[in-house]
Amino acid sequence: MRVMAQMGMVMNLDKCIGCHTCSVTCKQAWTNRAGVEYVWFNNVETRPGQGYPRTYQDQEKWKGGWVRTKRGRLKLRAGGRWQRLTQIFSNPKLPELDEYYEPWTYEYDNLISAPLGEDTPVARPKSLITGRPMKIEWSANWDDDLAGGPELAPQDPVLKKIKDEVGDRVKLEFEQAFMFYLPRICEHCLNPACVASCPSGAMYKRSEDGIVLVDQDSCRGWRMCVTGCPYKKVYFNHRTGKAEKCTLCYPRIEVGMPTVCSETCVGRLRYLGLFLYDADRVTEAAAVENEQDLYEAQLDLILDPHDPEVQAAALRDGIAPDWLEAAKNSPVYRLAKEYRVALPLHPEYRTMPMVWYIPPLSPIVDALRDTGNDAEDADNMFGAIQSLRIPVEYLAELFTAGDPGPVLQSLHTLAAMRSFMRDENLGGQPDESIPAAVGMTADEMFALYRLLAIAKYEDRYVIPEAHAEVGRQLEELGCSLDFEGGPGQYSSGTFGEASGRPTPVAVETFHALKQRQTTEGIVDVADADAKVNLLNWDGLGVPLGVPTVPPRSPESS
Amino acid sequence: MTESTTVQILLWAVLPYVTIAVFAVGMIWRYRYDKFGWTTRSSQLYERNLIRIASPLFHIGILAVVIGHVIGLVIPEQWTGWAPEAAYHAMAVVLGVIAGVCTLTGIVLLIYRRRTVGPVFSATTKNDKFMYVFLVAAICLGLVTTFYGSGIFGPAYNYRDTVAVWFRSIFYLNPQIQDMAESPASYQVHAIAGMLLFIIWPFTRLVHAFSAPLGYVFRPYVVYRDRGPHDPGSRPERRGWERVGR
Numbered sequence A: 001m002r003v004m005a006q007m008g009m010v011m012n013l014d015k016c017i018g019c020h021t022c023s024v025t026c027k028q029a030w031t032n033r034a035g036v037e038y039v040w041f042n043n044v045e046t047r048p049g050q051g052y053p054r055t056y057q058d059q060e061k062w063k064g065g066w067v068r069t070k071r072g073r074l075k076l077r078a079g080g081r082w083q084r085l086t087q088i089f090s091n092p093k094l095p096e097l098d099e100y101y102e103p104w105t106y107e108y109d110n111l112i113s114a115p116l117g118e119d120t121p122v123a124r125p126k127s128l129i130t131g132r133p134m135k136i137e138w139s140a141n142w143d144d145d146l147a148g149g150p151e152l153a154p155q156d157p158v159l160k161k162i163k164d165e166v167g168d169r170v171k172l173e174f175e176q177a178f179m180f181y182l183p184r185i186c187e188h189c190l191n192p193a194c195v196a197s198c199p200s201g202a203m204y205k206r207s208e209d210g211i212v213l214v215d216q217d218s219c220r221g222w223r224m225c226v227t228g229c230p231y232k233k234v235y236f237n238h239r240t241g242k243a244e245k246c247t248l249c250y251p252r253i254e255v256g257m258p259t260v261c262s263e264t265c266v267g268r269l270r271y272l273g274l275f276l277y278d279a280d281r282v283t284e285a286a287a288v289e290n291e292q293d294l295y296e297a298q299l300d301l302i303l304d305p306h307d308p309e310v311q312a313a314a315l316r317d318g319i320a321p322d323w324l325e326a327a328k329n330s331p332v333y334r335l336a337k338e339y340r341v342a343l344p345l346h347p348e349y350r351t352m353p354m355v356w357y358i359p360p361l362s363p364i365v366d367a368l369r370d371t372g373n374d375a376e377d378a379d380n381m382f383g384a385i386q387s388l389r390i391p392v393e394y395l396a397e398l399f400t401a402g403d404p405g406p407v408l409q410s411l412h413t414l415a416a417m418r419s420f421m422r423d424e425n426l427g428g429q430p431d432e433s434i435p436a437a438v439g440m441t442a443d444e445m446f447a448l449y450r451l452l453a454i455a456k457y458e459d460r461y462v463i464p465e466a467h468a469e470v471g472r473q474l475e476e477l478g479c480s481l482d483f484e485g486g487p488g489q490y491s492s493g494t495f496g497e498a499s500g501r502p503t504p505v506a507v508e509t510f511h512a513l514k515q516r517q518t519t520e521g522i523v524d525v526a527d528a529d530a531k532v533n534l535l536n537w538d539g540l541g542v543p544l545g546v547p548t549v550p551p552r553s554p555e556s557s
Numbered sequence B: 001m002t003e004s005t006t007v008q009i010l011l012w013a014v015l016p017y018v019t020i021a022v023f024a025v026g027m028i029w030r031y032r033y034d035k036f037g038w039t040t041r042s043s044q045l046y047e048r049n050l051i052r053i054a055s056p057l058f059h060i061g062i063l064a065v066v067i068g069h070v071i072g073l074v075i076p077e078q079w080t081g082w083a084p085e086a087a088y089h090a091m092a093v094v095l096g097v098i099a100g101v102c103t104l105t106g107i108v109l110l111i112y113r114r115r116t117v118g119p120v121f122s123a124t125t126k127n128d129k130f131m132y133v134f135l136v137a138a139i140c141l142g143l144v145t146t147f148y149g150s151g152i153f154g155p156a157y158n159y160r161d162t163v164a165v166w167f168r169s170i171f172y173l174n175p176q177i178q179d180m181a182e183s184p185a186s187y188q189v190h191a192i193a194g195m196l197l198f199i200i201w202p203f204t205r206l207v208h209a210f211s212a213p214l215g216y217v218f219r220p221y222v223v224y225r226d227r228g229p230h231d232p233g234s235r236p237e238r239r240g241w242e243r244v245g246r
Helices: A021-030 A081-086 A109-113 A149-155 A157-169 A193-197 A224-228 A279-286 A291-301 A308-316 A321-328 A331-338 A365-370 A375-381 A392-399 A404-425 A433-437 A442-454 A470-477 A505-518 B006-033 B049-074 B085-116 B118-122 B126-150 B163-171 B177-181 B185-203 B205-211
Strands: A003-012 A043-047 A066-068 A074-076 A104-106 A125-127 A180-184 A203-206 A212-214 A234-237 A242-245 A270-278 A355-358
Touching: A003 A308, A003 A331, A021 A043, A074 A193, A149 A157, A157 A392, A193 A203, A193 A224, A212 A242, A224 A234, A224 A242, A270 A279, A270 A321, A270 A331, A279 A291, A308 A321, A331 A355, A331 A442, A392 A404, A404 A433, A404 A442, A433 A442, B006 B163, B006 B177, B006 B185, B006 B205, B049 B085, B049 B126, B049 B163, B085 B118, B085 B126, B126 B185, B126 B205, B163 B177, B177 B185, B185 B205
Parallel strands: A003 A355
Antiparallel strands: A003 A270, A043 A180, A066 A074, A104 A125, A203 A212, A234 A242
């Protein structure tokens, strides 16, 4: 057993309202640059739908992920190493820009610079690739809220797969359609096919926290990672000629802050925390014969941080005690392994994805009935919900390679939690048989409720800070002009506010933000050292950019 | 042995060493200071139908050309004495012409694509255009030389007695200027074009040829790396702003 730590995410699809705040804030933080105009590290898809890039789940077409060979070994679906090398001159399975979309802007300038005339000036769309006027025909989210629609949904690869089983139960007419949202980021897989595809060895999995990154200095632009990733979450920057991908906001994670998408999620549906897993068994688990066993194999890799044996092994393998502590409190561990409500996205790609999803419970009653559950009881639970629209088969195709069992298990747990908590809230007698029906105790059910429904910030995000020598951190603070009363005064350089070396993110925002979020006091402006930037200061705490000044002792003043 | 003129010395003794120096130092400089710019800068994202044919045609062609040059220039004639001269020559000409034509067709298609496909054209830098002139010149002159020396349009020319000897003599630090000076003009012009190409090489996108990822075949599939020495949350220092004492 070799214990490694993995930063994982869980998204509760039940709560996603499809507002795209995560996508927008992610875009503003990471991909608002030339060359990655078309890139969304985080995107929110409406299912059913074609996704972004279009039909990326169709691995017969795009050849992402791994396959198991006859001899029981893992091989990239796109081909073996030599085969890939012969294809580096022109990757046959690279999505073209149209499969994503052609990014555009508008000729806004025309609105104010057009000469006086009869017609109202308009801002025509202009391609960001060619600079020419263009017709907008598709975008990252063109089929948003359409529930696929009769023109687009038939191309949904997931829908195609289950069409035989579900047949006419999937209705695409608007009054009968079903839909839900699927926010997607990089899965930071345990067995990443993108990393395995990279000929240059530029892509790597960080051994400390499992975040998958691209070394921009080593990437040579062979584009194999784009093909390798079955989720199509590695993108090619066409300006720099390098691969780029979701970084799980590692600069934030390293100082204990959640990712931008998580922080800004208005539905508070994202959870971040550590998994401990056995790195020695990853390949073996990813190579199990039956695709439907992959979910269990993946769960099996994840180690119980409460197990003393695992703890000893973790400490032996260099996992710091505070990380072990964080792993014990990890919300993602609890949701994925303890309660088994969170499921991996497309385990059949054999990449062991580490972003997990709680399936949407939404109108589910029919599913419970059709799959042999006591629909009467379910009716009691959800008097208002009349009919199922999201077929369990569809969810199973997304989360468990088509096995409805774990999806139903998860949905039952969620339904039971609602029913149980309704009794509790209405002052009734908590019915112990409800949690028992899904194999839980009343206490566990209550804990699950707190985690999912109350979802406090500190429960959702349990992120241990990265370790570094304290001395170096202090050094980071230093600047030769920062003596007391000196011209530096920390927040401004020699040539004004914006000059000088940028204050590291770690110092500038983290401590200031944390203080502002937690303080109740108003800063004492009479204090000569409390230099206040009134432009962006709300009166709470110490304003942004000003370091914490320890209270001076009377002797020194 | 006749005296070499100044021009001959400059072309066949000075220029080769200048080429080697600029190439070697240039590559080291580029690698040390511009790893980020060291990329194929593929335009496949914009257009994939033409590149599907043209790029492998060009690249496999040019790899064959490189192998042909190595065999022709590096291996002394005596070493291949076991093969009949006529057979060797015929082989070399046939394979050389095939490789050369593939390369030329490939690059013509690629340049046509670069010019006519809007997004590809707007992604073409001045540096690229500058480089294409030298690359295409070297390829065309090489093909002309192959035809010229083949014996199809006149007497065959055995460059292995002269050009190859001169080429190897450069690396013995004893350049045989006369060997090259007496070779036909087409060989001389091609050699000069080749040297100029190697001089600009480190400063163009051609550097990606030297990152052929052969290590991929031998390394484990999944690569793990440590977080490295940088401080949590902050980006690495920028070039020119490094801290003292590291």
